[in-house]
Amino acid sequence: MNTGSCTKLLILLIILTTTVYTQTITDALRLGYPGIGSSARALGMGNSYISLSDDATAGYFNPAGFGLLKRMEFSGGLNYSNFSNDATLSSNGTLIGQSSNNTASSTTLNRVSFAFPFPTMRGSLVFGLSYQNTKDFNGALSFNGYNKNSSFIQYLPSDLTYELGLNSAIKDAQGNIINYTPTILNGNLNQSGTILNSGGINNWTLSGAIEVYRNLFVGLNLNIISGTYDSNNDYYEDDINNIYQGQQTDPNDPNTLNFKTFYLNRLTHWDLSGWDAKFGILYQFNRLSRFGLTVQFPRTYTVKESFTVNGYGQFQNYSYPLVSSDFSDNVQYDIITPFEIGAGFSFNIRGLILSAQGTIIDYSQLKFQNPDGITADYIAGLNKEIQTDLTSVINYNLGAEYTIPAVGLRVRAGYFVQPSAFKGDPSSFDKKFVTAGLGFLADETIDLDLAFAHGWYNDIGDNYSTNLSRTSQDIKENHFILSGTYRF
């Protein structure tokens, strides 16, 4: 290979390593996965509520359920969520660290709802207005391990690592940088970090339902979406075994002698807005059972993203900080979620209600659109990746409720599964929840409900590239919802 070919190859490699990657499938799935809702009664029954939905939370589950309301309702609730993540770090399938635990929790006012049934001579016409938290982005991750095989520094843009003193530049006769050399830091470093996620999605929901035939209700709602998402990602690589002592990471810069630490902090902030609509049908077979069907139209989220990078390269006698403005930016894009079609059935026998439902979601139809600050090519590639890597799933929910009429007490239990959206994931990656709940009615007017849900599942995450620095995560979630309802 002649010198010209080598130069072209080097330039190509540099271009490849500095390719501007922005969003990932993870970002789309964050918005695509369903939340746990904001109804204590529903959660206590495993959110198997499409065929019930006879309260002011119907806008979330099945807007047709509003048609079942005969009294005005004012209700609200609080949510407490706790997220725990035990993670281990591996490289090419080999464990390289001990398990690290990180937790996050949040408490939110998750819903305020009002429903108004119009006086009717026959049938039902009900409108509802609700403000509800439909999803929280609570998350946490810590990892720590010694990676002999690779370094994040190898996979960062060369101009960024040059600012940190981690590689050198090739300059022309006038001293202008024309290229960069690869870093010598290629492994044998201790990798550690934490990721904390927070935020959530809130909906203003306007709903209406009408009884179009005896015991057949149809409903529609319109959601105005708002929300935020914040991620704080700290990442360290330390030369704890002095592998790079006596070496300069930039041969032309003596200050880069004796590398100690590489640190990178990435802050991502989303301002979310959007809208969607949901259509529902509910039919009641006498007093015995109900059947519900819902069509969730694709949600359109507009994401205004602020991305901030900080970091430094620490050497024995010198530190090179990153100039944040060089690599931070603001972009905007839309994420479109797929249709969700759900069907549920509930059976009522002597005070016991059994309920089951399934919801089809084809995650391969998630889509990025309307990029501003991101190249159309990249978005197209990402959408293709979504189609390749994601699949359709059926979420299913099971629930039961028994009423003790003498004391106005209701006890509930439920179970639901949200399968992983990734093709080929084992069942341990499916989100599984067991739920329980209690309800108490006072004076035929005030209803208090409490629900608890415990979820568990596995996940993986790559710090860079694929399977070179991978966290295997054992995640547990706990949710408490307390709801109060006043009917008058």
Added chain:
Amino acid sequence: MKKLLSIAAIFIFLNITGCYTIVWSPGMDFPTSDNSGEYYSTDTTGYYNESDNYSNSNNDDFYYAPYYGPYAPYYHTPWWYSVTPPTVSGPGYDNNSNTIVNRNGNANTLRNSGDGRGRNDRNTGDIINTPPVTVSSLGYTSGTTTTNSNSNKTNSNTTTNPRQNTGAGSVRNNDGTRNDGGRK
């Protein structure tokens, strides 16, 4: 756009098929537990015509009282059953209250009648006459007589970077496959 059209189609569908529901309007008798049943009269079997103290069509009640106790009225008693219906007074109506009905179309309260100072048109119009307010466990009833009116790692040594590069780049996610530390 397709989504908007779909939603519009559903709205149109609802409007066309929503005729089963009869919403009360001021020109109709106010719906009560006694009179709502007549609108179910197309049911020749009488299946839906039963009446009790919490619903007039309780065979449809999902929360049947023997098994659900207080939840039955909680779910099935319409709020308007606990409201004494407003009555509309107008020509030809006499509600046995302290009003004078003028068959010629003018209604005057006793206070304003016969003193020679009032103008007939100051008290014209319908009188809405509702009973006194009382509060019950299920709601309230209204009732004032109303006359119509019009009213751990630290950075060190330097704070500037002589190696600053002006070229923009990104370090968000350098692979795109399940990266950035987690998929949540």
